[in-house]
Amino acid sequence: MIEAVGLTKRYGETVAVDGLSFVVQPGVVTGFLGPNGAGKSTTMRMLLGLDRPTTGTASINGRPYTRLTAPLCEVGALLEARAIHTGRSARNHLLALAATHGIGRRRVDQVLELVGLTQVAGKRAGGFSLGMGQRLGIASALLGDPHTLILDEPVNGLDPEGILWIRTLLRSLAAEGRTVFVSSHLMSEMSMTATHLIVVGQGRLIADCSVAELTNASGRSVVRVRAEEAPRLRDLLAADGVSITSTERDLLTVSGLSSTEIGKVAAEARVALIELTPQQASLEEAFMELTRDAVEFGTPMQAARL
Numbered sequence: 001m002i003e004a005v006g007l008t009k010r011y012g013e014t015v016a017v018d019g020l021s022f023v024v025q026p027g028v029v030t031g032f033l034g035p036n037g038a039g040k041s042t043t044m045r046m047l048l049g050l051d052r053p054t055t056g057t058a059s060i061n062g063r064p065y066t067r068l069t070a071p072l073c074e075v076g077a078l079l080e081a082r083a084i085h086t087g088r089s090a091r092n093h094l095l096a097l098a099a100t101h102g103i104g105r106r107r108v109d110q111v112l113e114l115v116g117l118t119q120v121a122g123k124r125a126g127g128f129s130l131g132m133g134q135r136l137g138i139a140s141a142l143l144g145d146p147h148t149l150i151l152d153e154p155v156n157g158l159d160p161e162g163i164l165w166i167r168t169l170l171r172s173l174a175a176e177g178r179t180v181f182v183s184s185h186l187m188s189e190m191s192m193t194a195t196h197l198i199v200v201g202q203g204r205l206i207a208d209c210s211v212a213e214l215t216n217a218s219g220r221s222v223v224r225v226r227a228e229e230a231p232r233l234r235d236l237l238a239a240d241g242v243s244i245t246s247t248e249r250d251l252l253t254v255s256g257l258s259s260t261e262i263g264k265v266a267a268e269a270r271v272a273l274i275e276l277t278p279q280q281a282s283l284e285e286a287f288m289e290l291t292r293d294a295v296e297f298g299t300p301m302q303a304a305r306l
């Protein structure tokens with residue numbers, strides 16, 4: 001379990017993290033989501049004892065990271081991409097790390113296999129592509145078979161096959177009962193990997209809920225209705241609080257009424273429906289709505305990317 005209590009980090013005038021409190025439970029993948037500059041990396045660095053909080057506390061399984069006796073075996077961490085600038089081979093890099101914790105050669109070969117680097121284990125890690133470096137970082141995080149994983153943007157630099165691989169890996173690690181905390185600024189990615197979400201904006205907590213709750217909370221569900229007599233149905237549905245748009249002759253997009261209500265009106269008026277589809281606002285929309293006021297350098301392009 002990871003716990004942050006009133007975590008705050010100031011850099012001069014900048015408040016990077018602002019009174020953040022949350023708990024990350026074991027057994028599910030928890031996504032740490034927020035626009036660029038929201039304070040995710042700073043929070044993770046404080047969890048890992050790499051940055052000292054201005055105020056507040058961060059603990060892992062009840063203790064600050066710096067007080068863990070065998071950190072590598074308790075917490076696996078992946079921070080920014082290309083953290084490994086080494087002339088060593090991937091295997092030697094892992095062997096050196098393993099030696100600090102009395103971890104054997106067999107475990108090194110195991111994690112190399114797990115991340116798909118066995119073939120290139122003898123190659124200089126400094127010459128690795130971004131994706132290979134990312135895999136080596138994940139191998140380092142897994143080396144001590146830790147119960148807690150803290151990964152900052154682990155899909156960065158991975159190709160589609162790599163993204164699928166990490167998604168499956170994280171879910172299986174969580175299913176084994178581990179605590180898996182993973183940051184991203186991409187809602188679409190997180191919605192496919194995480195079950196729970198902690199959303200931040202400008203250093204503050206915006207949401208702490210399940211992926212399903214976030215979608216439901218957006219509450220802007222609309223219903224797609226297709227009917228040959230769409231104009232007549234539009235008149236029948238028109239009422240206060242109902243908004244109807246139409247981009248095609250036989251298509252209506254209705255908000256303010258449920259699909260059941262629309263179906264009943266259509267049946268009573270004997271209007272044949274070709275389609276009646278309730279549509280949830282996408283997670284991307286829900287996220288943008290949540291963080292709209294918290295995007296640090298809000299530009300239309302950046303907001304669209306979230």
Ligand SMILES: Nc1ncnc2c1ncn2[C@@H]1O[C@H](COP(=O)(O)OP(=O)(O)OP(=O)(O)O)[C@@H](O)[C@H]1O
Nearest residue numbers: 011014016034035036037038039040041042043185
């Ligand atoms: N060492 C530092 N000195 C000064 N300001 C910093 C420092 N580290 C981070 N910041 C500022 O703190 C804020 C939060 O940054 P942080 O990197 O934690 O955000 P993030 O959510 O991880 O963003 P990204 O998705 O872009 O990595 C930003 O305004 C950033 O400029």
